[in-house]
Amino acid sequence: MRKLLIYLVPVLAFCLLNITSCKDESEEMPRLFRPSFIASSCFAEGNTVSLAWRTSGEATSYTVELSQDATFQAEPAEVQTVKSNKCTFSNLRYETGYYARVRANNEGLDIISNWTEYTSSIRTLSRVIPKILYAPDENLITENSVAIAWKVSDVNPVDGVSVWLADGGQADEKHFDLSASDISSGKYVISGLSPRSTYLVALTNSKAPEGAEKYNLQKFTTAGMPAGAVLATDGVDLLAKIKEGMNDGSKSSLIFQLQNGVDYYLSADGLPASSTGDIKLTKSIAFLANPGERPTLYIAKAVSS
Numbered sequence: 509m510r511k512l513l514i515y516l517v518p519v520l521a522f523c524l525l526n527i528t529s530c531k532d533e534s535e536e537m538p539r540l541f542r543p544s545f546i547a548s549s550c551f552a553e554g555n556t557v558s559l560a561w562r563t564s565g566e567a568t569s570y571t572v573e574l575s576q577d578a579t580f581q582a583e584p585a586e587v588q589t590v591k592s593n594k595c596t597f598s599n600l601r602y603e604t605g606y607y608a609r610v611r612a613n614n615e616g617l618d619i620i621s622n623w624t625e626y627t628s629s630i631r632t633l634s635r636v637i638p639k640i641l642y643a644p645d646e647n648l649i650t651e652n653s654v655a656i657a658w659k660v661s662d663v664n665p666v667d668g669v670s671v672w673l674a675d676g677g678q679a680d681e682k683h684f685d686l687s688a689s690d691i692s693s694g695k696y697v698i699s700g701l702s703p704r705s706t707y708l709v710a711l712t713n714s715k716a717p718e719g720a721e722k723y724n725l726q727k728f729t730t731a732g733m734p735a736g737a738v739l740a741t742d743g744v745d746l747l748a749k750i751k752e753g754m755n756d757g758s759k760s761s762l763i764f765q766l767q768n769g770v771d772y773y774l775s776a777d778g779l780p781a782s783s784t785g786d787i788k789l790t791k792s793i794a795f796l797a798n799p800g801e802r803p804t805l806y807i808a809k810a811v812s813s
Contacts, residue, residue, distance in 0.1 A: 539566075540564060540565075540566055540567060540612050540613075540614055540617075540619050540620065540621040541564045541565060541612070541621060542564065542611065542612065542621045542622050542623070542624045543561040543562055543563065543564045543567070543570060543593070543610050543611070543612050543621070543624055544561060544562045544624055545559065545560070545561045545562075545608070545610065545624065545626050545627075546560045546561060546562060547627070549594065550608070550626060550630060551630065552630050552631060552632045552633055553633070554602075554632070554633055554635070554636070555598070555599060555600045555601065555602045555632045555633070555635070555717055555720065556596060556597065556598045556599075556600065556632075557574065557596070557597045557600060557606055557608070557630050557632065558594070558595075558596045558597075559572060559594060559595055559596075559597075559608055559610070559626075560593060560594040561593050561594070561610050561624070562593065563593045564612040564621060566612075566614055566617075567612035567613060567614060567621070568591070568613060568614050568615050568616065569589050569590065569591050569612075569613045569615065570589070570590055570591075570592075570593065570595075570610055570611065570612055570613065571587065571588070571589045571610070571611050571613060571620075572587070572588050572589075572590070572595050572608065572609070572610045573586070573587050573608070573609050573610075574586040574587075574597055574600075574606045574607070574608055575606065575607050576604065576605065576606060576607070577607070578607050578629070580607065580609060580623075580625075585600070585606065586600070589613070599716075599717040600632050600717060601632065601717055601718055601719050601720075602632050602633065602634060602635040602717075602719055602720055603631070603632060603633070603634055603635070604631065604632050605629035605630070605631045605632075606629060606630050606631070606632070607625065607626065607629050607630075608625070608626040608630060609623045609624060609625040609626065610623070610624050611623045611624065635719075635720055637723060637724060638661070638663075638664045638723065638724075639724060640658045640659040640661060640664055640666075640711065640723055640724065641656065641658045641709070641710070641711050641723060641724035641725075641726055642656070642657045642658060642659075642726075643726050643728075644656055644709070644726060644728045645657075646728075646799035646800050646801075647799070647800050647801075649728055649729075649730060649731055649798075649799040649800075650730065650731050651701075651703040651704075651730055651731045651732040652699060652700065652701050652702070652703065652730065653697055653698060653699040653700075653701060653730075654697070654698050654701065654707070654709070654728055654730065655695065655696075655697045655698075656669065656695070656696055656697075656698065656709055656726070657694055657695045658694050658711055658723075659694065660691075660692065660693075660694040664713070664723060665691075665713055665715070666686065666691060666694075666711045666712070666713060666723065667685065667686055667691060667712065667713060667714050667715070668683055668684060668685050668686055668711070668712035668713070668714060669683070669684045669686065669696055669698060669709065669710070669711060669712065670682065670683045670684075670709070670710050670712050670722065671684075671698055671701070671707050671708065671709045671710075672707065672708055673705060673706070673707060673708075674706040674707060674708050674727060675706065682698075682700070683712070684696070684698065701730050702730065703730055703731065703732025703733075704729070704730060704731070704732040704733060704734055705729065705730050706727060706728070706729045707727070707728055707729070707730070708725050708726070708727055709725070709726050709727075709728065710722040710723060710724060710725050710726075711723040711724060728799070729799065730799075731798035731799055732798070733763075733765050733796060733798075734763060734796075736759075736763055737763045737764065737765045737796060738753070738762070738763065738764050738765065739764075739765045739767075740764050740765065740766060740767075740772070741767065741770075742770065742772060742773075742778055743771075743772040743773035743774050743775060743778045743806070744775070744776065744777065744778040746764060746766075746772050746774060746805075747774050747775065747776065747784070747785075747787075749764065750762065750764075750774075750787060750793065751787065753791070753793075754787070754788065754789070754790055754791060759791065760791060761791050761792045761793070761794070762791055762792070762793045762794070763793075763794045763796065764793065764794070764795050764796070765796055765797065765798075766795055766796065766797045766803035766805070767797070767803055768797055768798060768800040768801045768802065768803055769800070769801040769802075769803065770803045770804075771803070771804050771806065772803060772804065772805045772806065773806045773808075774805065774806060774807050774808075775808070780806065780808075781808075782808070783808060783809055784807045784808055784809060
């Protein structure tokens with residue numbers, strides 16, 4: 509019996525030591541639970557996404573990822589590590605769905621929790637484009653240039669201008685970086701344009717998120733006349749040249765340039781009450797004028813008594 513006790517005491521001591529050791533290790537390694545999203549506090553405003561979650565015991569920070577990939581296999585679009593239970597991601601792409609996930613961290617113990625994924629994507633809203641670009645003044649449009657102006661605003665900063673042919677698409681887009689004086693004045697003259705061409709112009713902000721760099725669109729047509737345009741000084745001159753052109757077999761159509769601000773009374777004597785008379789139209793006629801105060805064309809048939 510005595511020999512049995514001699515053998516049992518070391519064995520019991522060894523087991524007791526192991527139990528105590530396991531207990532200590534368990535106390536030193538706390539479990540880090542996953543945080544859970546608060547759905548009512550997860551939403552988009554414009555191109556901003558706000559997220560909130562319930563805190564997890566023993567966590568010292570939280571890492572949040574946004575991705576356009578539902579599997580999070582692609583590189584995350586945005587990442588934040590914060591101390592609190594909420595964060596906001598700004599300057600995202602408009603009208604884009606983002607998936608979110610969050611995990612808890614404990615830097616002191618060098619442990620992290622599993623990820624918690626938000627149940628669905630959060631879609632940013634449509635962009636509200638402020639109207640800050642004014643329509644170009646037709647008196648400030650030449651054959652090769654246009655002067656543009658816009659409302660200067662710290663909320664909607666502008667640092668460039670883009671212009672392209674309306675019927676050519678943005679493949680031929682020209683961009684102009686603005687100087688500090690241009691930006692503060694809200695004015696810029698675009699040069700190097702083609703005569704008698706219709707363009708689209710937009711303001712740009714290089715610091716805006718992708719897809720939101722441009723403000724507004726304005727259309728304008730540069731001055732200048734196509735080849736073959738015939739200048740008419742008044743109604744009498746125009747009527748004579750129309751009749752002459754109709755009898756000219758070398759021309760399949762007629763193009764006339766009218767002067768801005770001129771009233772064209774289409775008659776033999778050029779008077780407002782006179783009859784235009786009979787003109788046999790056998791060809792198409794185009795009446796053109798450069799940007800500015802438009803000319804007015806009057807066609808009248810006298811009332812027989």
